[in-house]
Amino acid sequence: MWALLIALTLWSPLRTEGAYFSQFSMKEPDHDPCYDMAGRPVRCVPDFINAAFGKPVIASNTCGTSGPSKYCSIREDADGILREHCDTCDGSVRDKAHPASLLTDLNNSQNMTCWMSEPSTDYPHNVTLTLSLGKKFELTYISMQFCHRLPDSMAIYKSTDGGKTWTPFQFYSTECRNIYGREPNVQISKHNEQEALCTDAHALAPLANRIAFATLEGRPSSFEFEKSPVLQDWVTASDIRIVFNRLSPDQAELYGLTNDVGTNFTDLDVIKQRYYYSMGELAVGGRCKCNGHSSRCVLDKMGKYTCDSILTNVNTFPIAAKDQCGKCRVIPKRMNQKKFCRRDYAIAVSVLGREQTNGWIKFRILIEDVFKAKSGSFASRRGEQALWVSYSSLACKCPKVRVGRKYFLQGRDASNDLSRPGISLDNHSIMLEWNEDLIEKIDRFARREHRGQCPMRRKMAP
Numbered sequence: 001m002w003a004l005l006i007a008l009t010l011w012s013p014l015r016t017e018g019a020y021f022s023q024f025s026m027k028e029p030d031h032d033p034c035y036d037m038a039g040r041p042v043r044c045v046p047d048f049i050n051a052a053f054g055k056p057v058i059a060s061n062t063c064g065t066s067g068p069s070k071y072c073s074i075r076e077d078a079d080g081i082l083r084e085h086c087d088t089c090d091g092s093v094r095d096k097a098h099p100a101s102l103l104t105d106l107n108n109s110q111n112m113t114c115w116m117s118e119p120s121t122d123y124p125h126n127v128t129l130t131l132s133l134g135k136k137f138e139l140t141y142i143s144m145q146f147c148h149r150l151p152d153s154m155a156i157y158k159s160t161d162g163g164k165t166w167t168p169f170q171f172y173s174t175e176c177r178n179i180y181g182r183e184p185n186v187q188i189s190k191h192n193e194q195e196a197l198c199t200d201a202h203a204l205a206p207l208a209n210r211i212a213f214a215t216l217e218g219r220p221s222s223f224e225f226e227k228s229p230v231l232q233d234w235v236t237a238s239d240i241r242i243v244f245n246r247l248s249p250d251q252a253e254l255y256g257l258t259n260d261v262g263t264n265f266t267d268l269d270v271i272k273q274r275y276y277y278s279m280g281e282l283a284v285g286g287r288c289k290c291n292g293h294s295s296r297c298v299l300d301k302m303g304k305y306t307c308d309s310i311l312t313n314v315n316t317f318p319i320a321a322k323d324q325c326g327k328c329r330v331i332p333k334r335m336n337q338k339k340f341c342r343r344d345y346a347i348a349v350s351v352l353g354r355e356q357t358n359g360w361i362k363f364r365i366l367i368e369d370v371f372k373a374k375s376g377s378f379a380s381r382r383g384e385q386a387l388w389v390s391y392s393s394l395a396c397k398c399p400k401v402r403v404g405r406k407y408f409l410q411g412r413d414a415s416n417d418l419s420r421p422g423i424s425l426d427n428h429s430i431m432l433e434w435n436e437d438l439i440e441k442i443d444r445f446a447r448r449e450h451r452g453q454c455p456m457r458r459k460m461a462p
């Protein structure tokens, strides 16, 4: 499975880029992959997603944040001729602002919105972008779509501890040795699989506007990834940092172009307008990562992957704080005649499966026995039904509902909520784990009720 996915990831940039990335970013699983259709937990490999989408990016430097600045770029015009065009960036004007939030906003290819650093002739011209993914992911690639010239020298770092410490992931430079002190284009063997390499490959395609770092490309153990703790560790990250150190040479000078105002190329202010970094999209392909065998990735109620410990909590909702969980009326200490009489139905059910919906868990139940029910009510129908329990009740383990178990269930026929057809648990319900000793008691309660032997309701004062 991994080999296939890796192959897909590596080959995909060759396809139509926009289509691939928007497809990737939009992908939303339609059911929880960590449970099978019967609601049993299964080994789950979460889908690959663009983990960067909508996540915050912090730039050390952004064009136009301390007043308007002029910048220029070379574009091919409709007539096919390269010309320099100049504009201003201004953080206080919506159409002229280029904040880092545009990097992860999914406005790609058709109308790319760009982050831009302040033009500068400083050397080295170091600018940093830091992306927080919010949790650990196993990353397959980091893709950067540039709006302007590619950087000449750039380093990618990763953190696995939320940005406290950083380790190098990859370097790009035409001068790997001088700038990063690394040999260029080193061959990867089994011995240096967890080492950041430096490459000048990006400089070989001067017209390209995308640099994609495939985390496993060329690493021998990638074909047995599941067996390689070294590579599993290598691809794990919670934060990504991109440090630009040097821009590629200025094309206007290279091509001997003049701009729309007849630039004097010895004028430093004018040269400065061409020296900035600009990126349109930062995408990170990855899948949710959880450590150890005691936890797995699950979808939370917002549809986001989170880690969930299967040892302590099979259910996939946050455990409520103790003081949010009041006394549980659903699980009474004792059953008695009065409780039996006061409820509309009494049934025995098996829990077949579970699904999550907004704020509620929907269990599929099989009504096996009906001891009492109003005719026509959901509870009166043997066979499959839905049982709705709110997240907050389950979070308090009130009740604890397990797929595959059998329960005794009593409750009132609530006013029908069309959005939740079936049986809903409320604070008048009773739910007990089934045991055969219950039958005798229930039969006795049912017989007495039938004979009109229910305890009297207390009379209201007139």
Ligand SMILES: *[C@@H]1O[C@H](CO)[C@@H](O)[C@H](O)[C@H]1NC(C)=O
Pocket: 105, 106, 107, 111, 113
């Ligand atoms: C970016 O895309 C989103 C969703 O497609 C859209 O709502 C938003 O207006 C776009 N923003 C810009 C600046 O084009």
Ligand SMILES: *[C@@H]1O[C@H](CO)[C@@H](O)[C@H](O)[C@H]1NC(C)=O
Pocket: 110, 111
């Ligand atoms: C792209 O952006 C330009 C300028 O911001 C705008 O005029 C145009 O309508 C946009 N096109 C699309 C397809 O959103």
Ligand SMILES: *[C@@H]1O[C@H](CO)[C@@H](O)[C@H](O)[C@H]1NC(C)=O
Pocket: 124, 126, 179, 245
């Ligand atoms: C810029 O980055 C380079 C490479 O990481 C580093 O050696 C240098 O000290 C940095 N310079 C500044 C001014 O931060």
Ligand SMILES: *[C@@H]1O[C@H](CO)[C@@H](O)[C@H](O)[C@H]1NC(C)=O
Pocket: 264, 265, 266, 267, 268
């Ligand atoms: C270009 O700019 C430099 C410095 O500003 C100035 O000395 C020189 O005269 C200018 N040359 C032209 C042709 O304008």
Ligand SMILES: *[C@@H]1O[C@H](CO)[C@@H](O)[C@H](O)[C@H]1NC(C)=O
Pocket: 426, 427
């Ligand atoms: C019963 O539940 C409702 C909401 O579901 C709550 O407002 C009410 O206080 C509860 N009553 C008791 C007696 O717990």
